[in-house]
Amino acid sequence: MLKQPLVTTLNLKDYTHGTSEQRKEFAQKFGESLRNIGFIILEGHGVDHNLLDKNYDVFQKFFGLPVETKSKYDTNEGGVRGYTGFGKEKAKDAKVADLKEFWHVGQQVPDGHPLSYIYPKNVWVEEIPEMKSLNLGLYTELERVAKIMLEALAMYFDLRQDFFTDMITNGNSIIRAIHYPPIGEDADPNAVRAGAHEDINLITILPEATESGLELLSDGEWHPVEAEKGQLIVDAGDMLSRITNEFIPATTHRVVNPAGAAKNTSRFSMPFFVHPYPNALLQTIPSTITDENPEKYPTITAGDFLYQRLVEIGLIKE
Numbered sequence: 001m002l003k004q005p006l007v008t009t010l011n012l013k014d015y016t017h018g019t020s021e022q023r024k025e026f027a028q029k030f031g032e033s034l035r036n037i038g039f040i041i042l043e044g045h046g047v048d049h050n051l052l053d054k055n056y057d058v059f060q061k062f063f064g065l066p067v068e069t070k071s072k073y074d075t076n077e078g079g080v081r082g083y084t085g086f087g088k089e090k091a092k093d094a095k096v097a098d099l100k101e102f103w104h105v106g107q108q109v110p111d112g113h114p115l116s117y118i119y120p121k122n123v124w125v126e127e128i129p130e131m132k133s134l135n136l137g138l139y140t141e142l143e144r145v146a147k148i149m150l151e152a153l154a155m156y157f158d159l160r161q162d163f164f165t166d167m168i169t170n171g172n173s174i175i176r177a178i179h180y181p182p183i184g185e186d187a188d189p190n191a192v193r194a195g196a197h198e199d200i201n202l203i204t205i206l207p208e209a210t211e212s213g214l215e216l217l218s219d220g221e222w223h224p225v226e227a228e229k230g231q232l233i234v235d236a237g238d239m240l241s242r243i244t245n246e247f248i249p250a251t252t253h254r255v256v257n258p259a260g261a262a263k264n265t266s267r268f269s270m271p272f273f274v275h276p277y278p279n280a281l282l283q284t285i286p287s288t289i290t291d292e293n294p295e296k297y298p299t300i301t302a303g304d305f306l307y308q309r310l311v312e313i314g315l316i317k318e
């Protein structure tokens with residue numbers, strides 16, 4: 001018998017263009033796959049490959065700038081906008097920092113919007129003026145896909161259609177463009193590109209990275225997760241796990257260091273972390289509370305939960 005792949009591939013067109021039966025089937029498979037392994041691979045999402053390529057181009061240009069130039073864009077705003085240099089972030093409970101530098105693009109709300117006083121402003125790079133519209137175009141597209149996925153998830157849980165999408169409208173979602181440089185001779189032998197961790201947010205959408213290395217942990221074993229060109233990887237984070245009373249796991253994953261000649265190659269990725277707005281309540285979905293699985297977590301706001309986790313990973317000092 002053919003071995004089933006660990007991570008299920010789904011086609012979003014079955015939901016966006018399908019009959020009501022196909023939509024239901026998509027929602028069912030999506031929910032079940034997240035439930036089983038916390039990850040799926042997505043096709044048919046309509047994100048233009050040119051847009052992804054062009055974003056990779058500008059991010060590579062940015063990370064190639066001299067350190068002094070990049071540092072101008074380090075806002076020290078808890079690492080949530082602009083540039084964060086090497087050695088700042090480590091996985092929760094890890095002893096050494098990850099081997100990466102990154103760039104964050106957050107939600108844009110109009111001036112005067114209540115959240116405009118809460119969200120730090122995005123930072124744009126003088127040296128690469130085309131970066132702004134490309135990054136915002138990518139943000140809009142990944143947010144569009146996120147909303148469809150979360151609408152399907154609401155169907156899976158028999159919730160009103162906009163249960164999750166209301167939470168992420170003007171949400172604190174963020175694109176994180178990451179550069180993992182070549183592994184130098186002087187690298188700390190204990191340091192990895194991204195240490196084992198769970199994502200903090202509801203779901204994460206990961207366009208395919210420029211190199212392999214992503215792995216997920218299942219039944220105590222690490223398994224590579226590879227997306228082909230044009231596919232997106234989608235995984236569940238702690239916030240989703242929390243409000244589903246751990247019915248959906250936030251699966252642990254990591255990015256391993258390459259071996260051999262690949263050591264000399266940089267790796268770039270650009271996950272989109274889908275977050276609720278800060279005052280949204282992370283409250284257990286009632287249907288996930290049963291006699292065998294009593295409610296595990298008290299209600300907390302998304303903002304308070306995020307703050308706790310950013311302290312744990314070293315991006316905010318208490």
Ligand SMILES: O=C(O)CCC(=O)C(=O)O
Pocket residue numbers: 176178194199206209214253254255268269270271
């Ligand atoms: O770089 C990747 O492929 C994944 C990175 C990741 O898991 C994260 O930043 O949370």
Ligand SMILES: [Fe+2]
Pocket residue numbers: 197198199253
């Ligand atoms: Fe992650």
